[in-house]
Amino acid sequence: MASRTGPERLLIAPAKAASARALLALALAALLLSGCGGGSSEEDPAAAAGDSTSAPAAAQAGSAAGSREAGGAAPGAAAPAKGQAGSTPSGSAAGTAQGAAAANGARVAVPRGPREQAPGAKEIEEATVADISLQSPAIVASAGHLGRLDPTYTCDGKDSWPTLRWAGVPAGTAELALFVMNLQPVEEKIFFDWALAGIDPGLSEIQAGALPKGAIVGTNGFGELGYSLCPQGAGETYMFALYALPTALSPHRGFDPLQLRKRVLDVSGNAGLLPAVYERG
Amino acid sequence: MRTRKTAIGAALAALAVLCAMFATTASAAPAWKFESKSLEGKEVVLGGAIESSMTIPGLTTKCENFLYKLTIENVSGTGKGSLTEMPLFNCTTNSKYCTVEKIGAENLPWSSKLTTVSTTPYIIIEGVKVGILYEGEACVLGETFVTVTGSAGGSIDNAKETATFNASTLSASGTELKALSQKIEWNGLFPTEAFQWHREQALSVS
Numbered sequence: 001m002a003s004r005t006g007p008e009r010l011l012i013a014p015a016k017a018a019s020a021r022a023l024l025a026l027a028l029a030a031l032l033l034s035g036c037g038g039g040s041s042e043e044d045p046a047a048a049a050g051d052s053t054s055a056p057a058a059a060q061a062g063s064a065a066g067s068r069e070a071g072g073a074a075p076g077a078a079a080p081a082k083g084q085a086g087s088t089p090s091g092s093a094a095g096t097a098q099g100a101a102a103a104n105g106a107r108v109a110v111p112r113g114p115r116e117q118a119p120g121a122k123e124i125e126e127a128t129v130a131d132i133s134l135q136s137p138a139i140v141a142s143a144g145h146l147g148r149l150d151p152t153y154t155c156d157g158k159d160s161w162p163t164l165r166w167a168g169v170p171a172g173t174a175e176l177a178l179f180v181m182n183l184q185p186v187e188e189k190i191f192f193d194w195a196l197a198g199i200d201p202g203l204s205e206i207q208a209g210a211l212p213k214g215a216i217v218g219t220n221g222f223g224e225l226g227y228s229l230c231p232q233g234a235g236e237t238y239m240f241a242l243y244a245l246p247t248a249l250s251p252h253r254g255f256d257p258l259q260l261r262k263r264v265l266d267v268s269g270n271a272g273l274l275p276a277v278y279e280r281g
Numbered sequence: 282m283r284t285r286k287t288a289i290g291a292a293l294a295a296l297a298v299l300c301a302m303f304a305t306t307a308s309a310a311p312a313w314k315f316e317s318k319s320l321e322g323k324e325v326v327l328g329g330a331i332e333s334s335m336t337i338p339g340l341t342t343k344c345e346n347f348l349y350k351l352t353i354e355n356v357s358g359t360g361k362g363s364l365t366e367m368p369l370f371n372c373t374t375n376s377k378y379c380t381v382e383k384i385g386a387e388n389l390p391w392s393s394k395l396t397t398v399s400t401t402p403y404i405i406i407e408g409v410k411v412g413i414l415y416e417g418e419a420c421v422l423g424e425t426f427v428t429v430t431g432s433a434g435g436s437i438d439n440a441k442e443t444a445t446f447n448a449s450t451l452s453a454s455g456t457e458l459k460a461l462s463q464k465i466e467w468n469g470l471f472p473t474e475a476f477q478w479h480r481e482q483a484l485s486v487s
Contacts (some may be wrong), residue, residue, distance in 0.1 A: 026306065079421045111345075111348065111371075112368040113370055115368050116368070116369040116370060116372050117385060118384065118386065118387060118411075118412060123382075123414060124426050127425060129426045130427045130460075134460060146338050146339060147463060184376075184423075189423060190419055273427075273462075274461065
């Protein structure tokens with residue numbers, strides 16, 4: 001067979017184009033009818049049942065009281081005849097929980113004890129709201145884990161404070177106070193690794209190892225004037241806490257941080273909290 | 282002629298792209314189904330966590346019971362939802378020095394939608410906001426109000442009729458919950474079971 005040259009191919013193109021149009025129309029119709037072949041049709045239960053999730057199997061599992069109980073039944077949660085309760089339940093989730101547990105089997109655990117209450121507006125107003133963003137380049141968090149403090153800023157390193165940056169200090173703040181505390185109290189009291197008051201509210205960071213002008217240093221838990229972060233054992237979790245104070249508390253140098261923090265919590269409405277863990281080795 | 286052939290080729294290519302898009306959309310936007318049939322209208326899903334805990338950085342906060350009320354519907358073939366209630370019961374911390382004075386969901390309802398990650402159906406809860414007020418004289422979070430915010434994606438197991446939320450599902454769905462400027466851990470296993478018109482019917486997502 002003689003091979004066609006480019007122009008020859010073009011010569012028979014009109015006939016090919018006509019059949020191509022017909023083919024295209026057919027292909028379009030076929031594809032549209034088949035829903036482009038993508039996904040399962042919403043209205044096709046058979047197709048849905050053919051998914052990896054078998055609906056009949058799910059129904060079987062769902063109706064098996066034994067499997068529901070195995071799924072985490074609340075002990076003693078009775079499961080009377082299914083569908084016995086009214087068909088149009090109403091009311092709150094809490095209010096209907098017990099009914100749901102009874103009607104739907106043990107999958108809905110019956111709550112024990114009182115329902116927790118969300119903090120009211122007055123309580124939030126009286127509390128210190130952790131809404132100031134506090135960050136440190138020396139504290140790096142990985143997914144799902146607490147930020148880890150660079151050893152440089154512990155007694156295994158320079159034992160000096162890291163750079164801290166913050167944002168969101170409310171307008172009208174008279175001064176800032178900063179504490180570093182062990183999450184785990186010592187002798188039933190909060191242990192302070194660093195306490196600083198009288199920080200200029202206009203600042204948005206403290207540089208590593210550099211004390212801001214005008215800042216007043218308190219006595220830490222080691223009885224020293226300054227910063228020391230030195231876990232007793234293999235490690236410790238710490239909380240860096242910056243408080244915005246609407247009025248200046250003006251403590252004296254070497255102040256007791258426990259006393260000052262009580263006063264701070266009485267007046268401060270906003271805080272920035274940055275947890276960090278330090279583990280040796 | 283070359284132009285016409287090119288046009289036909291382009292049309293076919295465009296069709297293929299469109300089909301691919303539809304196929305992707307179909308798998309990326311699953312719907313709520315009862316006994317394999319798409320839900321029509323609305324339904325209420327009510328359940329309690331089989332197990333759940335939330336780890337605020339450094340402080341694990343657990344609630345013994347964690348209920349939810351979710352109104353579900355399919356909008357244009359895609360499963361949506363509205364989490365209208367989420368009462369919590371018996372919440373405690375893992376520190377003897379810190380107590381949960383108050384805790385509750387805020388800014389309800391939270392919207393939700395279904396999606397597919399790889400081949401697994403997911404429910405994404407958006408606009409999550411939980412306020413916690415801690416107490417305790419020796420608690421570093423004492424008298425402090427902490428807010429958990431963000432969105433959370435949980436994988437749906439159609440066979441078990443459960444939704445699982447944990448670090449893996451949040452990561453896989455590109456969602457995160459934050460408190461104190463850090464990601465928090467939330468582990469929860471929730472049954473997904475209809476409570477209203479489709480009670481006792483198998484609820485699936487596909």
